[in-house]
Amino acid sequence: MALTYEDTHTNEKRFLSLTSLKVIEFDFLLRHFEPISENYFRWHTLQGQLRVIPKYEIRSNERLGSHRDKLFFLMVYLKNAPLQEFQGANFGISQGKVSRIVKILNNLLLETLSKSKLTPCRSNEELQTVLEKHPDNTFSMDATERPVARNVDYESQKELFSGKKKTTP
Template sequence: MDYVALREKPRQFLALTSLHVAEFDDLLTDFTPAWERYHRWHTLAGKRRQFVAHRERPNAVLTGSEVKLFFLLTYLKNNSLQQHQAASFGISQARVSQLATALLGVLNQVLAARGLLPVRDGAELAQRLAHHPEPVFAYDGVERGVPRNPDYEAQGEEYSAKKKPTA
């Protein structure tokens, strides 16, 4: 995929990354220094470097932080197979795995610093919502079945007879 060409097609860029070009650029302002810090001291495998890397190798296939962020966002948005991502960016499947792991760690740090990571704890969510100015929220969730209690007598107490599971 050609990052530079796709930047000129805002609708396609949005479809591939879930971000408008301006939003991508804003995220890039924090991602670039975070990635450079990580890359300076760590390999793609996450191991500490013996010697500090002062710059990216000139033969790198994905050159520049903007291309790496674009690579990661397209990978996350499309939930693609690593083989597909490898073919799209001209790298090996093993390299896709290494890059995705390293870049995702850096992106999570950036999103955490901006306070944009999703809340995973109910108590923390309640605390955040208590201070929110708008009291009405939309919830997008998936209804899942509850595992059946193995105790036969407890099953009778829990059964509401309201819904039958669909096969």
């Protein structure tokens, strides 16, 4: 049995663990992804070649027929990073087809995120501009501590470190 959106979206916890998105977030993304995907697949084949005659209907035997299934396929792939053979087995398609589909869908998703202005900032200046325009001034930072080399100079150590963390005997 192939993994599908229809079978998964009713179980919120399972859907979240497979895609890293809640169903409502997925639906929001789908609204923006669908027209871009539809336009691409109407005029292009899986090999990326232009079609002679535009495609208007989804074939009944197509495994990833709907744009919803295509986005679900890609989100599962991006979240779990499985072997393409494993991804193909889960969705009932060949490894070669997985490779071609992922390449195309990845570009379509990037285009979707760009048009929706949801791409990450690539520079500090860009991030600062975005944060200044944001209506909320309180942000949470997800970070981990990293070890900082202690200064060799004794006077600098006294200045920079409080000495409160003393080892117990």
